[in-house]
Amino acid sequence: MNTETARRAMPWAMRGAGAAVILALPVVAPITLLGVRIGVTQVGLFGVWVIAALGLNIVTGYAGQISLAHGVFVTGGAFAAAILIGDGNWPFWAAIPAGGLVAAAIGVLVGLPALRLSGFHLAIVTLVLGAAITPILVKFDDVTGGNLGLMVDPPPRPRVLEGLSQDEWLAYLCLFTAALMTVVAWNLVHSRWGRAWIAIRDSELGAQAMGISPAYSKLLAFSISAFYGGIAGGLYLQLMGGITPNTFGFMASVTLLSMVAIGGLSSLAGSVLAGVMYVLAPEVLRALSGKFPGLTIGEITLSDLERTPSALYAVMLIIVVSTMPSGVAGVIERRADLTAPLRRWYQAFNAPSRRAAEAFFNDAAPGHTGPPGKSGEPGGTSEAAVEQSHGGGERDEM
Amino acid sequence: MAVTIILQLFIIDDVFWQLVVAGLSTGSVYGLLALGLVLIYRTTRLINLAQAEMSMFTTYVAWSLLHHLAYWQVFFMVLGIAALMGAFVERVLIRPVEKAPPLIMLIVTLALFSGFNGLTLLIWQGTTAGVPFPTLVPDNPVIEAGGVRIQAHNLAILGVTFGIMALLYLFFQFTQTGLALRAVAQDPLASRLAGIRVANMLMLGWGLSATVGAAGGMMIAPLIAASSVFIMGVFVFALTAMVLGGMDSPPGVVLAGLIIGVTQNLYLHYTPDAYLGSGTELAFALVLILGVLMVRPHGLLGERRVTRI
Numbered sequence: 001m002n003t004e005t006a007r008r009a010m011p012w013a014m015r016g017a018g019a020a021v022i023l024a025l026p027v028v029a030p031i032t033l034l035g036v037r038i039g040v041t042q043v044g045l046f047g048v049w050v051i052a053a054l055g056l057n058i059v060t061g062y063a064g065q066i067s068l069a070h071g072v073f074v075t076g077g078a079f080a081a082a083i084l085i086g087d088g089n090w091p092f093w094a095a096i097p098a099g100g101l102v103a104a105a106i107g108v109l110v111g112l113p114a115l116r117l118s119g120f121h122l123a124i125v126t127l128v129l130g131a132a133i134t135p136i137l138v139k140f141d142d143v144t145g146g147n148l149g150l151m152v153d154p155p156p157r158p159r160v161l162e163g164l165s166q167d168e169w170l171a172y173l174c175l176f177t178a179a180l181m182t183v184v185a186w187n188l189v190h191s192r193w194g195r196a197w198i199a200i201r202d203s204e205l206g207a208q209a210m211g212i213s214p215a216y217s218k219l220l221a222f223s224i225s226a227f228y229g230g231i232a233g234g235l236y237l238q239l240m241g242g243i244t245p246n247t248f249g250f251m252a253s254v255t256l257l258s259m260v261a262i263g264g265l266s267s268l269a270g271s272v273l274a275g276v277m278y279v280l281a282p283e284v285l286r287a288l289s290g291k292f293p294g295l296t297i298g299e300i301t302l303s304d305l306e307r308t309p310s311a312l313y314a315v316m317l318i319i320v321v322s323t324m325p326s327g328v329a330g331v332i333e334r335r336a337d338l339t340a341p342l343r344r345w346y347q348a349f350n351a352p353s354r355r356a357a358e359a360f361f362n363d364a365a366p367g368h369t370g371p372p373g374k375s376g377e378p379g380g381t382s383e384a385a386v387e388q389s390h391g392g393g394e395r396d397e398m
Numbered sequence: 399m400a401v402t403i404i405l406q407l408f409i410i411d412d413v414f415w416q417l418v419v420a421g422l423s424t425g426s427v428y429g430l431l432a433l434g435l436v437l438i439y440r441t442t443r444l445i446n447l448a449q450a451e452m453s454m455f456t457t458y459v460a461w462s463l464l465h466h467l468a469y470w471q472v473f474f475m476v477l478g479i480a481a482l483m484g485a486f487v488e489r490v491l492i493r494p495v496e497k498a499p500p501l502i503m504l505i506v507t508l509a510l511f512s513g514f515n516g517l518t519l520l521i522w523q524g525t526t527a528g529v530p531f532p533t534l535v536p537d538n539p540v541i542e543a544g545g546v547r548i549q550a551h552n553l554a555i556l557g558v559t560f561g562i563m564a565l566l567y568l569f570f571q572f573t574q575t576g577l578a579l580r581a582v583a584q585d586p587l588a589s590r591l592a593g594i595r596v597a598n599m600l601m602l603g604w605g606l607s608a609t610v611g612a613a614g615g616m617m618i619a620p621l622i623a624a625s626s627v628f629i630m631g632v633f634v635f636a637l638t639a640m641v642l643g644g645m646d647s648p649p650g651v652v653l654a655g656l657i658i659g660v661t662q663n664l665y666l667h668y669t670p671d672a673y674l675g676s677g678t679e680l681a682f683a684l685v686l687i688l689g690v691l692m693v694r695p696h697g698l699l700g701e702r703r704v705t706r707i
Contacts, residue, residue, distance in 0.1 A: 113691040132680035139677035311516025317509040
């Protein structure tokens with residue numbers, strides 16, 4: 001309960017800060033923070049990957065179903081948008097949502113048979129889909145351009161934004177879409193659907209007893225997640241000017257899921273963090289290997305690590321999952337001493353109501369000892385008791 | 399069943415039998431990897447997403463050792479290394495999240511996936527540097543029997559995989575430890591009450607799984623370039639075998655592996671290359687999985703799962 005209350009108690013400061021960052025970033029970029037260069041393109045990519053991470057978090061964090069095909073939805077949305085823009089002469093504002101719908105359709109197609117079974121089945125099916133899609137796209141090269149992929153012209157700048165450069169306009173497009181999609185995601189996970197997802201994740205049987213159809217709800221979450229992926233793909237296409245079948249292979253899906261879990265499952269702030277990390281992690285590694293070219297671990301140099309960072313991400317993921325199950329965002333929201341004084345100040349200043357006081361005291365209570373990924377949600381700790389009383393071997397449904 | 403339908407559909411000639419035998423040998427490796435998955439699924443209730451990456455890693459270890467030692471020495475040494483590695487992974491990474499929801503456990507295996515993938519790329523830079531992995535039979539002669547030409551390696555794969563499967567069968571049926579492992583898979587709580595050390599059994603299960611995977615990796619390596627992309631292909635077919643055979647049935651997944659190996663070969667050879675054939679074999683696996691999930695979700699020999707409320 002504490003997170004939700006805290007979030008409700010401090011929306012305006014957050015929204016204001018978010019809006020300020022969004023408005024300022026494209027114009028002030030390129031900026032260099034601690035040797036890490038963040039260009040205008042990176043700012044646009046933040047938007048793209050925040051959207052993708054939000055989508056993945058809806059299905060994995062909220063509905064509790066692991067999806068290993070998010071890269072497929074990004075690729076699918078991008079290719080659909082590229083074909084519509086290139087061959088169909090669609091305007092970008094129609095082609096990108098259409099790409100999202102195509103991705104959602106793929107999601108429904110593979111999700112339908114898998115989701116009425118266990119979460120393992122979805123993991124298997126999405127893994128196979130993720131592995132299968134690249135060779136398919138390469139094979140049908142008369143539609144997809146094969147290994148070279150498809151290129152599109154950048155979307156025209158609206159007349160009112162003539163003052164901006166092309167890159168800045170694209171970055172704004174991505175960031176504003178990301179902000180919009182974040183608001184939509186917030187509303188989704190706090191809606192009837194969102195509560196159904198959380199209920200299914202925590203206890204499928206219990207949710208069923210409450211009259212929720214797990215298959216329907218999961219399919220909804222999965223297709224919405226795919227839609228988010230498709231939108232991210234369309235924006236990526238516009239931002240980078242093209243897409244190839246190999247741009248987001250299976251490893252991209254794995255990395256994005258790792259980032260979402262590191263950022264915080266079932267936390268929208270965690271997804272925003274995940275999207276930013278997805279873009280920044282390679283840049284940070286690049287900056288590090290530029291700064292310390294001689295640094296080696298055994299025979300592995302930093303530039304090797306920059307080229308294949310997956311082992312590093314794996315270590316991060318394992319540390320986060322086993323020490324802070326609600327991810328980095330969960331830690332920041334609940335524990336970090338850095339924000340606690342600020343929050344206390346804010347609560348005292350803003351709303352000396354019962355709700356804020358509750359939020360404050362709940363924060364101090366050890367609410368984060370529940371099972372991983374569940375703390376902070378209603379019934380987090382009681383769920384732990386149920387889990388234990390079940391004993392091993394009865395985890396039939398995921 | 400699927401095989402008989404295909405028999406009626408296609409012209410049966412020497413090429414056909416060649417494809418079948420080659421398919422059986424790759425299929426037996428799929429079956430072996432799927433068996434590794436089932437070993438973990440039955441004991442830990444988890445799909446080890448890193449199964450194929452772990453066998454790729456051990457295959458690279460074997461490839462490095464081959465510079466110094468003879469093939470069979472390396473073979474058994476790597477099996478041992480893999481067993482230790484599997485047990486280590488269970489003890490250090492899986493056990494801390496044992497009580498966590500399956501989602502978290504799956505994410506840990508995903509971390510293992512990218513960990514082993516990255517480690518292999520970092521250590522060996524993703525190449526076997528032009529030195530192909532040796533075959534089980536030196537020089538890999540082509541054996542001809544009744545017009546059917548088969549590489550000796552394919553036959554050797556069949557022999558070794560079925561040898562391993564027979565050993566596993568004997569282990570599970572006729573030893574105390576095998577019985578204990580089966581008991582743990584059936585009911586961990588009751589086994590604990592009966593005095594079985596469940597934690598050790600889970601460790602053993604992971605060790606066995608990694609061993610089986612390592613054997614599969616070393617046998618498939620000469621047939622494919624053992625890069626991360628190709629091992630994904632093998633893994634996809636192993637997962638397909640797991641779904642088709644029934645998630646928890648060892649004989650089922652072996653049978654399914656063989657069926658898939660043969661069907662894959664026939665599919666690649668007999669379908670028009672313009673819009674099917676090469677490049678679509680993974681999509682073929684996807685269609686197969688979706689079909690199985692729609693028609694027979696518990697697979698060929700799997701148990702129909704009933705949940706008690």
